[in-house]
Amino acid sequence: MDKTIPVYVLTGFLGSGKTTLLNRILDEAKTSKRKVAVLLNEVGDANVEGQLFGKDVPMAEMLGGCICCSIRADLGMELMKLAQEHRPDAIWIESTGIARPLEIIDAVTEASLYERLELKGVVALADGRHLLDRVRIGAGKTYKLMKEQLAAADIVVLNKTDLIGEADREELEQLLRDWNPNARLVSAVQAQIELNAIYGLEDSIAVKEHVHGEHCSPDCKHSHDHGDHVHADHDHVHALTYYLPGPIDSEEFESFVSRLPEDVYRAKGIVTFRDTASRFLFQYAYRESDYMRITPQKTVHDVVVFIGEGFSRHDLIRQLEHLTHQKKGGTYS
Numbered sequence: 658m659d660k661t662i663p664v665y666v667l668t669g670f671l672g673s674g675k676t677t678l679l680n681r682i683l684d685e686a687k688t689s690k691r692k693v694a695v696l697l698n699e700v701g702d703a704n705v706e707g708q709l710f711g712k713d714v715p716m717a718e719m720l721g722g723c724i725c726c727s728i729r730a731d732l733g734m735e736l737m738k739l740a741q742e743h744r745p746d747a748i749w750i751e752s753t754g755i756a757r758p759l760e761i762i763d764a765v766t767e768a769s770l771y772e773r774l775e776l777k778g779v780v781a782l783a784d785g786r787h788l789l790d791r792v793r794i795g796a797g798k799t800y801k802l803m804k805e806q807l808a809a810a811d812i813v814v815l816n817k818t819d820l821i822g823e824a825d826r827e828e829l830e831q832l833l834r835d836w837n838p839n840a841r842l843v844s845a846v847q848a849q850i851e852l853n854a855i856y857g858l859e860d861s862i863a864v865k866e867h868v869h870g871e872h873c874s875p876d877c878k879h880s881h882d883h884g885d886h887v888h889a890d891h892d893h894v895h896a897l898t899y900y901l902p903g904p905i906d907s908e909e910f911e912s913f914v915s916r917l918p919e920d921v922y923r924a925k926g927i928v929t930f931r932d933t934a935s936r937f938l939f940q941y942a943y944r945e946s947d948y949m950r951i952t953p954q955k956t957v958h959d960v961v962v963f964i965g966e967g968f969s970r971h972d973l974i975r976q977l978e979h980l981t982h983q984k985k986g987g988t989y990s
């Protein structure tokens with residue numbers, strides 16, 4: 658079976674430093690001999706920055722629209738093409754500065770229904786000075802979008818701190834922690850961050866260990882550190898991708914779906930039901946589910962994806978393992 662390819666999303670408002678960070682990621686990949694593919698999205702019709710990446714970097718371009726809306730359907734196609742043609746160790750998606758992150762997450766997880774891809778993390782950058790200006794105004798569409806992008810990330814990079822003073826940096830760090838208490842926050846100049854923080858996401862997202870600390874609010878419901886044992890009962894994640902190891906019972910699955918917690922607001926998948934010997938495309942949004950019988954023309958894996966905020970991955974995985982009658986069920990990310 659093919660290996661599962663991790664996918665990362667790079668988001669952040671226009672000019673925040675996404676390409677600067679991507680260049681660093683590609684440099685590091687070259688040094689560590691990691692094959693990283695890039696999916697670039699530009700609102701305009703020309704890919705200016707992509708020309709700067711090395712010729713040996715597998716790259717797909719999506720120009721002339723934003724992946725989160727007008728050309729969203731193409732995202733899955735491009736991801737699958739990159740995966741099939743290059744079998745990279747990782748794929749990075751650089752979204753336009755105006756993209757809405759949750760729509761992208763939705764689109765990436767859609768692609769994982771058809772190819773062994775797993776969304777591993779969302780990295781969002783903020784231009785310190787620009788953010789500060791927006792915070793001072795405190796309203797407007799741009800402010801709202803910036804906040805949305807930063808709130809959806811697993812890692813938040815407060816970039817361009819060379820352009821702001823120490824007190825402003827501290828104010829922004831506090832603000833970012835308030836907006837997204839679950840993300841790892843890093844301040845940087847020229848997007849110089851420890852890249853292990855990103856690749857280390859693979860483990861930390863799988864079981865996000867949030868140790869109760871100085872930045873937690875009094876009503877923090879996160880997991881607590883009990884000596885050398887940390888358990889996470891309230892994992893903040895955006896997506897759980899679970900590859901099913903085999904057919905499942907349709908009634909048990911429907912019952913499981915009807916009991917999904919409210920903070921799972923979207924789910925989808927391809928499932929094979931033991932009792933009907935058919936495969937179905939399953940869709941779930943805002944408590945409504947839908948099943949469509951399908952006959953895939955090529956090999957696709959049985960997989961279910963859940964998107965939401967604050968739901969417990971641990972609980973869902975346990976229930977899925979129960980559905981598949983396995984102590985240790987399918988693979989997931």
Ligand SMILES: Nc1nc2c(ncn2[C@@H]2O[C@H](COP(=O)(O)OP(=O)(O)OP(=O)(O)O)[C@@H](O)[C@H]2O)c(=O)[nH]1
Pocket residue numbers: 669670671672673674675676677678753754816817818819820845846847848
């Ligand atoms: N002063 C300063 N400039 C920076 C820093 N990081 C990046 N820049 C510059 O900011 C400009 C925009 O950086 P990019 O990396 O292209 O930003 P981007 O998010 O990819 O921009 P878009 O593609 O327009 O969304 C470039 O000229 C960078 O050299 C920083 O930490 N400090």
